[in-house]
Amino acid sequence: MKIHEFTMAPNPRRVRVFLAEKGIEVPYQQVDIGKNENRTPEFLAMNPMGRVPVLELDDGTYLAESVAICRYFEEQQPEPPLLGTDAKDRAWVEMWQRRMEFGLFEQIAGCFRNTHDYFKGRLPQVPEYGNLCKQAAIERIQGLDGELAGREFIAGERYTIADITALVAIDFGRLSNIRIEPEQKNLARWYQAVSTRPSAKA
Amino acid sequence: MKIHEFTMAPNPRRVRVFLAEKGIEVPYQQVDIGKNENRTPEFLAMNPMGRVPVLELDDGTYLAESVAICRYFEEQQPEPPLLGTDAKDRAWVEMWQRRMEFGLFEQIAGCFRNTHDYFKGRLPQVPEYGNLCKQAAIERIQGLDGELAGREFIAGERYTIADITALVAIDFGRLSNIRIEPEQKNLARWYQAVSTRPSAKA
Numbered sequence A, B: 001m002k003i004h005e006f007t008m009a010p011n012p013r014r015v016r017v018f019l020a021e022k023g024i025e026v027p028y029q030q031v032d033i034g035k036n037e038n039r040t041p042e043f044l045a046m047n048p049m050g051r052v053p054v055l056e057l058d059d060g061t062y063l064a065e066s067v068a069i070c071r072y073f074e075e076q077q078p079e080p081p082l083l084g085t086d087a088k089d090r091a092w093v094e095m096w097q098r099r100m101e102f103g104l105f106e107q108i109a110g111c112f113r114n115t116h117d118y119f120k121g122r123l124p125q126v127p128e129y130g131n132l133c134k135q136a137a138i139e140r141i142q143g144l145d146g147e148l149a150g151r152e153f154i155a156g157e158r159y160t161i162a163d164i165t166a167l168v169a170i171d172f173g174r175l176s177n178i179r180i181e182p183e184q185k186n187l188a189r190w191y192q193a194v195s196t197r198p199s200a201k202a
Helices: A010-022 A041-046 A066-076 A087-115 A127-147 A161-176 A185-195 B010-022 B041-046 B066-076 B087-115 B127-147 B161-176 B185-195
Strands: A002-005 A028-030 A054-056 A062-064 B002-005 B028-030 B054-056 B062-064
Touching: A002 A010, A010 A066, A010 A161, A062 A066, A062 B087, A066 B087, A087 A127, A087 A161, A087 B062, A087 B066, A127 A161, A127 A185, A127 B127, A161 A185, B002 B010, B010 B066, B010 B161, B062 B066, B087 B127, B087 B161, B127 B161, B127 B185, B161 B185
Parallel strands: A002 A028, B002 B028
Antiparallel strands: A002 A054, A054 A062, B002 B054, B054 B062
16 A cells, blocks of 8 residues: 655645544655646556546555545544544534635645746636635635634534545645635634644654 | 435535435425525525535534535444445545535536626636636546456446535536537546436436
8 A cells, every 4th residue: 555645745644633533553655746747647547637636545446535545544434533533523523614615725826826926827717717726715714713612613612524634724824825814713713723743753 | 304405506416316216205495595595694604615515413513515425424324335335445435525526516616606797796707717626527538448448437337426526526527618528438428327327316
């Protein structure tokens, strides 16, 4: 078993943090997106979408999509639960994970893809759209500050995959100058808590 | 228990088809997005994101996000399995569901939101970005035709949530003139199979 990934990209970090929380160690193999190593025929045979990470299982299965990889490991090793504890809680955690994914992570990624020099000349960029994404991310961050007034973590009193998605998104946002504001005290308290867990270094 | 939804919108249809496949009946209450009924204080108290569908449970919990709602019902009534049958298969189905969601559904929705008259004056539109979404959707549809050469359904030999997401996306694509091309025989065969299941009318 190994994971094909790129340390600098945000999606692979979601899986690394998830595995660190579980205490699971998997060998990593780097795929340099900056050198288009994710566009080679060999890589596209593993994942036709050209995205990292990809989990290679011992039976030769290639499993892509960060959250699908996380779900695989959650079932292999349920403790500590990061995707919820019973039917209702699993749906609740999925709701918050998806809110963080669509409302925050995808907006921050959309801003980066459409405005940052890293992709200039490599992807078609629409800066006007990137700026709308940035605005949406800033509004979601403000909303999150209010939501965190009443609870310790994003989906409730327990650390979950929703916190991982939000942490990785917010750290990724720095590259686009999207940040937690000083007056967002609840969010700052949450960020302090999740970013100092040992898993955050993964 | 009831579901707050809008029959004309694509995300609620994903849940309706899912429930029809399970044979589960839940009362529906309409929220007219065209009249901004999803922006009222009452609706935002249920779902601060202002999105449909929202599942209202008998204990007063409001569960949003289509796939989270589907997961809730999958656990309440596992048969027929639409999210996979064991740990590896559940991850595999999630991978394909997410590929259909990000590569197809979100691209078609991005095209509609940014180019269609329905949202003119209601949302900031960036037609140049919408056209990129359309191109990405057309390429993913072409990829899907190749993938369906070797199997009956999107995630393998069994109908799953990945087929539901793709069916709803492709039907929604008509509004943006995104269609299955006559030469895409595998995709046409799949579409014929999934769109004639009784659940497709839900």
